[in-house]
Amino acid sequence: MINVRGRDNLRDLRPRFQAMVGLVVLVFIGFAVRLCQIQVLEGDHYSRRAERNFVDVVDVEAPRGRVFAAGGEPLATNRSAYTLYITAWTRFVRDGEAGTVPSPEGERLSMDDATVELVISLIDFVDEDDEARFRDRVASLRAEQDVGKYAQLVRRNLSWEENARLQARLDGIDPWVEIRGTSRRYYPQGAITGFVTGHMGNIGRGALDRSPHLGYRPGDRVGQTGIERAWENYLRGRLGSRSRVVDARRREVQEPPPAATEALPPDRDPIPGQDIYLTLDVPLQDVAYQSLSTKLAGGVVAMEVKTGKVLAMVSVPGIDPNRYEQPIAASEWNAWANSPLKPFIDKTVQEHFFPGSTYKVVSALTALMHPEFDPDAEIECDGYLRYGGRKFRDTHRHGVMNLESAIIESCNTYFYQLAVDNVLSLERVEPVARALGLGERTGLGLNAEVKGTIPTPEFEAREGTYQGGVRLNSAIGQGNVKVTVMQLAVLYGAVANGGYVMTPYLVDRIETNDGKLVFESQQQRRNNEPVIDPSDRERIHRGLIGVVNNREGTAYSQRLSGIVVAGKTGTAQVGRDRRIARKGEVLIEGWDTTQDHAWFAAYAPAGDPRIVVVAMVEHGGTGADAAAPIVMKVINHYIGATTMQTETPPRAYGVPPPLPGAADPDPGAGAPKGAGQ
Amino acid sequence: MNELLDGPRDLWGRIRRDVDWVVVTLALAIVALAAMNLNSAGAGDWTGRVQAQLRWVGLGTVVMFVVAAIDYRVMYKTAYAAYALGVGLLALVPLLGIKVNNARRWLGTEDYRLQPSENMKVIMVVAIARFLHDAAAKSPRKGRQLLIPAAMVLLPVAFIVKQPDLGTGIMLLIIAFSVMSVAGLRIRTILAVVGSGLPSFVLAWRYLQGYQRRRIDVWLDPQQYADKEGYQTIQAMISVGNGGIFGRGVDQGTQNVLGFMPEPFTDFPFAVYAEEWGFVGATMVMALYMCLVLWAVNIASQAKDRFGALLCAGVASLFFWHVVVNIGMVLQLVPVSGITLPWFSAGGSNVLTMMIALGILMSVSRSRQYRR
Incomplete structure (x- = not known):
């Protein structure tokens, strides 16, 4: 019971109160020390951690x-x-308000x-x-x-x-x-x-x-x-x-x-x-693309003859690069990957092909370098040549041929004979081809260029294909000769510009975002002296003009009215005689792998060549029919667009152009012997 | 008796004489800082928590003065009845209580709710004080005198731990034990209980629930749980340290303003405060709490009777342990336990409890003046 009036004797509690006071003061001092440690001594450390939170x-x-x-x-x-x-x-x-927090605050929650x-x-x-x-x-x-x-x-x-x-x-x-x-x-x-x-x-x-x-x-x-x-x-x-x-x-x-x-x-x-500024000519590229895309697969390259500027570079089929910005369905991707048309491959530099008759320029130049070779000597073409128990075929019987007419009419037998005579041996052709830029990367530096192959005896031995007949096939761009479209453009460019092998380039200059020049391409010749003797060049040149402008020329049907074009057709046999679908091969409408690769390489105008254009249509048939029209369209567009007024009045069909450095040819020389190759 | 009659007759004079101005001043200072701090924690949003807190403070102040006006001997008489009521309410919680965050601790509705375990703290102090007062009159000491108060404490503690609210349960134990210690528990008993704390904790470890063990783990190595429970502890430490010596200034603490400080209203308001006011401000608040506790001890030592003395000692330990556990939690000295910081933490029952405690203090303080 409580004592209302008096006072309890609470002396016994006094030490306890004192102890309590002591404990309280001690604990608070301890806390103050801890605070001092965190806030004063380690304050900077925690401030930095706080910054890491919000920065x-x-x-x-x-x-x-x-x-x-x-x-x-x-x-x-x-x-x-x-x-x-x-x-x-x-x-x-x-x-905001509590209650929306589903778990301990600060916890990370998975989606x-x-x-x-x-x-x-x-x-x-x-x-x-x-x-x-x-x-x-x-x-x-x-x-x-x-x-x-x-x-x-x-x-x-x-x-x-x-x-x-x-x-x-x-x-x-x-x-x-x-x-x-x-x-x-x-x-x-x-x-x-x-x-x-x-x-x-x-x-x-x-x-x-x-x-x-x-x-x-x-x-x-x-x-x-x-x-x-x-x-x-x-x-x-x-x-x-x-x-x-x-x-x-x-x-x-x-x-x-x-x-x-x-x-x-x-x-x-x-x-x-x-920013990168290319040498590419978009209207020309468009013309090349539109005409090539009528075919299933192939490539076109157009290059400035004197500089090596690439004006157009088209490969078909291709994939719109915008597609890669969005997911691509697996079915579509597989269709691309399995397509025999190889839409991932840039056919101008990334794949090599037999050049076919376009390679005859190399053979002819090699022959001209042979001291005992007479370009005017005549060889009879019977439509084939027997050598080593094998029959080497020609398209048809060409009759009597010299170097120029053999180029114009694309006679294989003539070149077979030169090979048989060892004027065109692998050892002799290979350095010439290499000097003209074949068998090496052109130096464009785009899309993992392939080198192509120019066979040497060592190469053939390694491949196990060396036999006497190889040099015959090689002489007409078959056998183991393989080139890219870009290489051929460089080669024909060298013929056009008088023997300079240009390094093709696409990047004209690079500028910073605010327009300061960072890099500017210089035209680059692979050689300081022309690799082609001027008189040899003249002979080849005449032959190439004849291909398009001579009635006997294989591309005569494709000639342009206002422009003298020099060029060479090529029809490369790809070695599949029968149309048998390989296992798992996708058959595509119009894609006939027994058909030959069609080539056409040309430059124009013949008098002062400015542009070289090469087209290749895979399994397209003959060079004149499949590839030449594409080249002609590109040349026509380029010359038409870059020539203010025509330098010469238009020439009627059938009227041969004046050949540079030569007397007027006899327009009636030799009767037509059917479609040339 | 005479002094009582001879005292000032006018109302103002009596108020000046009867009110313990030290208590009022200290409480006012703490409440003011707390309100301002809650405003900071709410990022200047006066609606909601801050307003609710101020309403509770207003109500609590009235209750405080009412309690202060009551002769504390009335509490002596009603002590056991209050105890029965408190335990009764606790017993109702599992039946009628509402559940928030997986714990059933509240009675009432979502908006107006009472936390009986909070009120139990002050009721416990009153009941224990009465028992010990009575026991002292019937010396000599007997084992029974220890067992009965122990049972008195363990009954509500059992209810509270079941809620589950281990923190409050332990708090109740500590407060009751403190009062008993002051009342004359033998030194060796005190030492034995404190000494057995650690081994009994080890024994109890296996009975702890996952999240409770986790809190200990987190306390020992918060970095390891930085993306989970350790986040609060770590961010609280960063907040405190970021305050530096003079603090970042009101509403300038990046931890709080940018929302990195979790639970700024309930568990960690002191971290918000320490970031804004720095070492200087933080020690000042701790000093205010210390003065309040010491003043309570002072009143206790001057009380006329054992009941009053033990009441004040109980109130002192109520404040003391709350402050120690809450701030210790912020300073990573004790595990996170959900113990509030008086007035700084938002929560109606808590504010009310603390205000009642102050009222008891003032009531005892008033009576000690009637000397002889």
Whole structure:
């Protein structure tokens, strides 16, 4: 019971109170010491950690350099695009009122299945594989928290509809899903310049490992083919960075506390990639593409004779490089990969073919270098030649031939005979061919050029194909002679310009984004002295003019009215006699692999050659019928477009042009003997 | 008796004499800082939590003065009834309580809810004080005198731990034990209980639930759980350290303003405060709490009777342990346990409890003046 009036004797409690006071004071002093440690002694450490919380340095992509044609037409530019980012592990933190927080604050939560399904339902996938890849990507981000806690790119170049759909549903899923404005590559000319510009693709793991010093990040887009690949280092800009204040949800804060803004590291502006100006003539390219694309497969190259500037470079079939900016259905990809037309291969430099009769120029030049060879000596053509128990065929019986008429009428027997006489041995032809740029890369530096092959005895021995007849076949561009379309253009260019083998080039100059010149191409000759003797050149030249302009010429039917063209047809036998589909081979309408490869190489105008054009149509038939019209269209367009007024009045059909350096030829020399090759 | 009659007759004079101005001043200072801090924690949003807190503070202040006006001997009489009521409410929680974040701790509705375990803290102090007062009159000490208060404590603790709310349960144990220690528990008993704390904890470890063990793990190495439970601890430390000596200034603490500081209203308001006011401000608040506790001990030592003395000692330990556990949690000295910082933490029952405790303090303080 409580003692109301008096006082309890509480002396026994006094020591306890004293102890209590002591304990309280001691604990508080201890806390003060701890506070001092955290705030005063280690304050800077924690301030830096606080900065690490809110400072977010984001990469700023540098705009990639653009590619322009000679006329200023853009071939590769950038367009704005929407890119989908997913943060698979998001930290849930206080957001307005409590109660919405589903778990301990600050915990990272994985994107849930329902959200994944929702996002998937809003995206238009091209096929199941595409969707499966997307699922795998998201699943791997959810599986690996260390990666998934950062915003990761999961899909590029959302379509406008996809973007709109996602934006509309973003409210519920925005802790995980974000759409950022980015840029994509755009190729206005599409497939027409597809092999020249090349296309972009994600950087491969190997390339990433090989180039740690270049600072690529996984998922970066890099040039895969064409100019995009070859000049990647110029086109690619330098990444910039922007620092920003973010809150705990890693969203940018619009009005951060001043102290936070002060703590931000300075921004670095991105350095845009450099613009590349090509020598490519877009209207000419278009003409070449339009005429070649009437065929199933082949290549065309047009080059400036005196400089080596590539004016047009077309390979068919090709794939619009814009396609690579979006997912490609597996079925479509497989169709491309399995197509016998090889749409991935640039047929101007990446594949070599038998040159057929176009190679006779090399044989003729070799023969002219032989001290005992008489170009005017006559050889009788019976339509074939027997040698070593084999019958070497010709197209038909040409009758009496000399060098010039053998070129004009493309007589094989004449050259067989020269080979039999050892005027054209492999040892003799090979150095000439090499001097003219065959068997070597031209130096264009695009699309993994192949070298082609020029057979030597050693080569034939290695291949196990060396026998006496090989030199006969080689003399007419068969056997083991293989060249690329680009090589042949360089070769005919050398004949046209008087013996200079030019290094072809596509890049005219490179400028920085603000127009400062970084690099300018110089024309490059492979040789200081002409590799062709002027008198030899004159003989060959006359022969090539005759091919187009002589009634007996194999390409006489393709001559142009206003322009004197010099050229050579080629019809390369590809060695498959019967049309038997190989196992698994895809049959394509109009694609007859028993047909020969058609070639036509020409330059014009004959008096002062400016352009050399070579066309090759795979399994196209005869050079005159399949390839020559393409070349003529290109030449006609180029000369027509670059000549203000015609230098000579148009010449009627059937009227032979004046041959340079020669007396008027007899227009009636020799009666027509049927279609030449 | 005479002094009582001879005292000032006018109201103002009596108020000046009867009100313990030290308590009022200290409480006012803490409440003011707490309100301002809650405003910071809410990023300047006065609606919602801050307003609710201020309403509770207003109500609590009235309750405080009412309790202060009551002669604490009335509490002596009603101590066991209050205890029965408190335990009764606790017993109702599992039946009628509402569930928030997987714990059933509240009675009432979502908006107006009472946390009986909070009120139990002050009821426990009153009940234990009465028992010990009575026991002292019936010396000599017997084992029974230890067992009965132990049972009195363990009954509500059992309810609370079941909620589950281990933190509050342990808090109740510590407060009751503190009062018993002051009341004359033998030194060796105190040492034995404190000493057996660690081994009994090891024994209890296997009975702890996953999340409770986890809290210990997190406390020992928060970095390892940085993306989970450790986040709060780490961010609280960063907030405190970011304050430096003089603090970042009101609404300038990046941790708080940018949302990195979790639970700024309940568990970690002190981290918000320490970031804004720095070492200087933080030690000042701790000093205010210390003064309040020491002043309570002072009142206790001057109380007329054992009941009053033990009441004040109980109130002192109530404040003391709350402050120590909460701030210790922020400073990573104790595991995260959900113990509130008086007035800084948002929560109606808590504010009310603390205000009642202050009222008890003032009531005892008033009576100690009637000397002789």
